[in-house]
Amino acid sequence: MIAYWVVYLAASFLAIARLRVSALGWGLIVTGLTVFVGLRYQVGGDWDSYLYYLVRVANSSSVTEILGYKDPGYQLLNGLSFTLGFDVWFVNLVAAAFYSVGLVLFIRTLPDPKVALAVAIPYMTIVMAMGYTRQAMAFGCILWGLTYLRERRLLGFVALLALGTTFHKSAVILMPLAVLANTKNRAWTALWVGTTAIILFVLFVQSHVDQLYSSYVASDYSDASQGGAIRAAMNVLPALVYLLFHRRLVLEDQERSLWYWISWLALACVPLLAVSTTAVDRVALYLMPIQLVIASHFTYFFSAASRVLxxxxLLAFYGVVLFVWLNFASHSNFWLPYRFWPLA
Known part of the structure; x- marks a missing residue:
């Protein structure tokens, strides 16, 4: 448990201290997060499942067979690890690099990136990146893609979202953002983005629809995510703040439209909890960037004299989030104690 607090408190200190972080400094942060997340050992609720994926790929007879498994990008990464003679630590390290690079690229576009970094530690880094390896890779691609979308570089966003979909098929659900957030040439954008979304759906999702419905809606697993409502609520609060006060934020038209739609999607998750808390929980993961956006603008709602307070x-609130999760979450025992691969 101490390791998690050390990382969060270090990020919080960096957020409060008046220190300028250089490009080299951000590179060191990416490296530190990658090592911390990627070289964990027997940490996370799905650890055994990810070991199974590696063993299955190792016993596969061909690349074609590997590509037939769900989330082929992740499966190919397992195949590369086996071919190189490595173990699951290599897969986790690459996945952590995707997440860390995407996170830092995204928060560096925000007005207060150090605060956003600290806010990302309790749930996004510790829970998601360490627990949901495939979705963490997809999330990193999405964050990177959002940096393109805010600049109207739609091809870059769609390409990164497509890459993320190969790691976890659920990433495809954000494809409509390329149309909704775009403020120009919507008809043409809807045509080519819609075509791309259909292709991705057919390639990576269609054959698994029945299994997804059975797992996330019809079975008992649909309500297995006991913290799903809480995590959805964590998106709702910043979404409401954005919708109520977005005119006070200094944003380009493209950014304003992007966060407008993400905020409404976050609110739409609330009534859907009645259908499946687990499905909503997995979707809400991709809406968490709204937390980083509002956190990075938070102090600008106050006078200069009150911004440190x-x-x-804000950091105390997320510290409470970390405390509650570590001590009371039903599955946090899978994260305790933190083990580091070379020393475990």
Whole structure:
């Protein structure tokens, strides 16, 4: 448990201290997060499942067979690890690099990236990146893609979203953002983005629809995510703040439209909890960037004299989130104690 607090408190100190982080400094942060997340050992609720994926790929007879498994990008990464003579640590390390690079590229576009970094530690880094390896890779691609979308570079966003879909098929659900957030040439954008979305659906999702419905809606597993409602609520609060006060934020038209739609999607998750908390929980993961956006703008709602206090209160809130999850979450025992691969 100490390791998690050390990382969060270090990020919080960096957020409060008046220190300028250079490009080299951000590179070191990416490296540190990658090592911390990627070289964990027997940490996370799905650890055994990811070992199974590696063993299955190792016993596969051809690349064609590997590509037939769900989430082929992740399966190919397992195949590369086996071919190189490595173990699951290599897969986790590459996955952590995807997440860390995407996170830092995204938060560096925000007005207060150090605060956004600290806010990303309790759930996005510790819970998701360490627990949901495939979705963490997809999430990293999405964050990177959002940096393109805010600049109207739609091809870059769609390409990164397509890459993320090969790691976890659920990433394809954000494809409509390329149309909704775009403020120009919507008809043409809808045509080529819609075509791309259909292709991705057919390639990576269609054959698994029945299994997804059975797992996430019809079975008991649909309500297995006990913290799903809480995590959806964590997106709802910043979404409401954005919808109520977005005119006070300094944003380009493209950004304003992007976060407008993400905020409404976050609110739409609430009534859907009645259908399946697990499915909503998995979808809500991809809407978490709204937390980083509002956190990075949070202090600008206050006078200059009050901003240090405001920043401290925000970080204290996320510290409480980390405390509650570590001590009371039903599955947090799979994260305790933190083990580091070379020393375990």
């Amino acid at each position: 405001a920043r401290s209160l």
